[in-house]
Amino acid sequence: MAGGQLLSGRAGVGVSAAQLERSALRHPGPLTRIALVGNPNSGKSSLFNQLTGLNQKVGNFPGVTVDRKTGISQLTSQHRAEIIDLPGTYSLYPKSLDEKVITDLFYDQSSDQYPDFVVVTADASNLRRNLLLFTQLADMGLPTVLALNMMDVAEQHGVRIDVATLQEELGVPIIPMNARKGVGIxxxxxxxxxxxxxxxxxxxxxxxxxxxxxxxxxxxFNLHNDYLALHYAHQYRHISFLSPDDRAYIQELTEQYGFEPTARQAQETIDRYQRINEILLNCVSVTRTEKNEPYSNRLDRVLTHKVWGYLIFLAVLFLLFQAVFELASYPMEVIDSGVAWLNGTIQDHLHGPLIDLLTEGILAGLGGVLIFIPQIALLFAFIAVLEETGYMARVTFMMDRIMRKFGLNGKSVVPLISGMACAVPAIMSARTIENRKDRLITIFVTPLMSCSARIPVYTVLIGLVVPDQTVLGIFNLRGVALMGLYLLGFVSAVGSAWAMKLLMRTKDRSYFIMEFPVYRWPRWKNVGLTILEKVKAFVFQAGKVILAISVILWVLASYGPSGAMEQAERTARATAATQALPPAETESLIASQKLESSYAGHFGHFIEPAIRPLGFDWKIGISLLTSFAAREVFVGTISTIYSVGQDATELTVQQKLATEKDESGQPFFTPARAFSLLVFYVFAMQCMSTLAATYRETKGWKWPLLQMFYMTGLAYVSSLLVYQLLK
Known part of the structure; x- marks a missing residue:
């Protein structure tokens, strides 16, 4: 903005940018605390990043689990400010945990965190909706600046805003800007x-x-204005810093005066929008309608239809899983074969304990990480495209009709679908669900959705027992099996939610409001960044765990109690001599006997009686326990256990499992065992991070422990039934 252009002070009072900067240099003052607030999707996060850069930190608001982002911004050469990035909200009447922290902050004038003033971000292309929150903050007497963001989008939509007139009407400084590009900062x-x-x-x-x-x-309460006192009458039951006596006092007053909060809030909203409409008539003109809107409306008649909408969504999911299996198969084969070739090449030229650790421990575990990058990248690519185009918002709306029958609501779909990626952020996203009962049920059942960490387990086991055949010319049986496992997780999640709905009685009512974005072509840069971020998270977070456990397992599987390994080798050589086994089979028998006598073997045999009815042996038992750190560790563990000491370094993970024999010399991984193991992993908790997230969101161990015992019991019983029926 040019130095001589008016920015504004109060209504009707203007000051130049140059005057403001000179004033700031003369009076640096203490560190100013500025709250950044706005509607969801108004560009608030982009603005926060522009203001603070790398000077950010994330913590929790006092007493709640909602994330709190703060940062330091260098406003002028001598003036710094602390920026508090508050959760997105449409109104000061909170409906969720995220929104409640905003009202707690603005209601408590004595708080150390009370802001000096507020910057409200508003989407210039949808100013009417965004100004509701602004008018509420202004009526609370909070000093306010309006950041009129997305001016470029408004211009594309034919929206013209007379900023000077709007500034005079609102009586606050208004800064037109484009936060994504840094314009107006x-x-x-x-x-x-x-x-x-x-x-x-x-x-x-x-x-x-x-x-x-x-x-x-x-x-x-010694409050500074009437409107803040009115909010106390509306929200006293939910204001965390009020004492029981304070709440009793307000309750007595509201009953005495016959105060009806719901009706009063509705009337206030109507009155505010009437005032906003009057202001916008003088300040805003629209030269053309959104060109995609009529097209979006026509699409919605089909995509959100009460019958066709669900069928289309199922078809989209079906194609998604077909593509994930089909398109990822080629790069996966290249990666798997490459790791196996590298292992074989190293062992052909180098020997010794450290080489065994490298090939049988580190590289075997690393292969269990890298091989699944193509599938995870494709899954997140499809999800990102669905979100970018606006289709995912329609899915949420449609599913609300069904979810309510099972004790959930439409907003529960977001955590459930996010659970297909990772249960941890999915559980955290349940904060936006207003109703406490719906929120707890959603948190409880979300881990039953098959997350991306289960993909490695599903892929290996499906590849072992499901033929690589095409049905009707386009449907691959393995893709059908993969979708079946995801649907099984979804059915178990909504079924469990329905049972909890019957057990948890509450009078709270919930509702669902969502604004549909117009359909747009995805922004491929955002899709690419999403893929990169998720793959990096998998490789560097899950990969570290897998690699560490692979090395530990190699040590446990390569060494045993004093003399046990030597005795196992002598016994195996004697058996081989008696049966006149060829050298290759002799070495395989020795490796098997030594593994069984190792520390890992002893531990596996200890837990084997409990899992034998499910068709599992001691080797699978070890994998089940190690995968509690992270589900995807199962494949790395299996790969390491079946690599130790065997002349199978050039075999892929799947080939190693296919060559495994049972006590009678038959293939160990029969369809009965494979499907039993698949069903176990559909239902089992098997993730410490998910339990930690549940503990964090519910602020206690009750729900995480119930979650773990319920899912483990469901997994055991289901796996038992599958194995006994199919064996």
């Missing part, structure tokens, strides 16, 4: 460097009949 910093007074404009005046009640609340 400098001007905003200059305005933020000033000590602002409360905005002069008032947008809503409570009815006269409410003033006696409001004034009593105001003076009792």
């Amino acid at each position: 400098a001007a905003l910093k200059i305005v933020m460097a000033q000590t602002l007074d409360a905005p002069a404009t008032r947008f809503y005046v409570p009815d006269e009949e409410l003033l006696p009640m409001i004034r009593q609340i105001r003076y009792y």
Whole structure:
């Protein structure tokens, strides 16, 4: 913004950018605390990143599990400010945990975190909706700056905003900007460097009949204005810092004056929008309608249809899993064969304990990480495209009709679908669900959705027992089996939710509101960044765990109690001599006997009686226990255990399992065992991080422990039934 352009002070008062900067340099003052607030998708996160750069940290708001992002911004050469990035909200009437932290912050004037003033981000292309929150903050007497973001998008939509007139109507500084590109950031910093007074404009005046009640609340709590006192009357049950006596006092007043919060809130919202409409008529003109809107409406008639909508969604999922299996198979084969070739080449030229550790431990575990990168990249690519195009919002809306029958609501679909990627962020995303019962049920059942960490297990076992055949010319049987496992997880999740709905009684009512974005072509840069971020998270987070456990397992599988390994080798050689076995079979028998006598073998035999009815042996038992750190560790463990000491370094993971024999010399991984193991992994918890996330969100061990015991019991019983029926 040019140095001589007016930015504004109060309504009707203008100051230049140059004057503001000189004033800031003369009066650096203490560190200013600025709250950044706005509607979801208004560009608030982009603005926060532009203001703070790398000077950010993430913690929790006091007493709750909601993330709190803060950062330091250098506003001028001598003036720094602490920026608090608050969760996105549409209103100061909270409906979720995320929104509640905002009201707690703005209601408590005595708090150490109370902001000096507020920057409200508003989407310039949808100003009417965004101004509702702004008017509420202004009526609370909070000094406010309006960051009019996405001006480029507004222009593309034919929206023209007279900023000077709007600034005069609202009585606060307004900065037109494009936060993604950094346009307007400098001007905003200059305005933020000033000590602002409360905005002069008032947008809503409570009815006269409410003033006696409001004034009593105001003076009792020493509040600075009437509208804040009105919010105490609305929200006293949910304001965390009020004492029981305080709540009892307000309750007595609301009953005495016959205060009806729902009706009053509805009327207030109507009144505010009438005022907003009057303002926008003078300040905003639209030269053309959104060109994609009529097209989006026509698509919605089909894609959200009460019958066709669900069929289309199932077809999209079906194609997704077919593509994940088909398209990823070629790069997976290249990676798997490459790791096996590298292992064989190293062992052909080098020998010794360290070489065994490298090939049988490190490289075997590393192969269990790298091989699944293509599938995970494809899965996240498809999910990112569905979100970018706007289709995922429609899916959430459609599923609300079904979810309510099972004790959930439409917002539960977001965590459930996110659970197909990872249960940890999916559980955290349940914070947006207003109803406590719906939120707890969603958190409890989300881990039953098959996450990306299960893909390695599914892929290996499906490849062992499901033929690589095509049905009807286009449907690969392995893709059908993969989708079947995902559907089994979804059915178990909604079935468990329905059971919890019957067990958990509550009078709370929930509702679902969502704004549909227009359909757009995906932004491929965002899709690519999503893929890169998720693959990096898998490789560097899961990969570290897999690699560490692979090395530990190699040690446990290569060494045993004093004299046990030597005795096992002598016994195996004697058996081979008696049966006149060829050298290759002799070495294989020795490796098997030594593995069974190792520390890992002893531990596996200890737990084998408990898992034998499921068709599992001691080797699988070891893999089940190690995979509790992370489900995908199962494949690395299996690969390591079946690599130790065997002349199978040039075999892929799948080939190693295919060559495994049972006690009678038959293939060990029969369809009965493979499907029993697959079903076990569909239901089993097998993830410490998920339990930790549940503990964090519920603030106690009750729900994580119930979750673990329920899912483990469900996995055991289901696996037992599958094996006994198929064996």
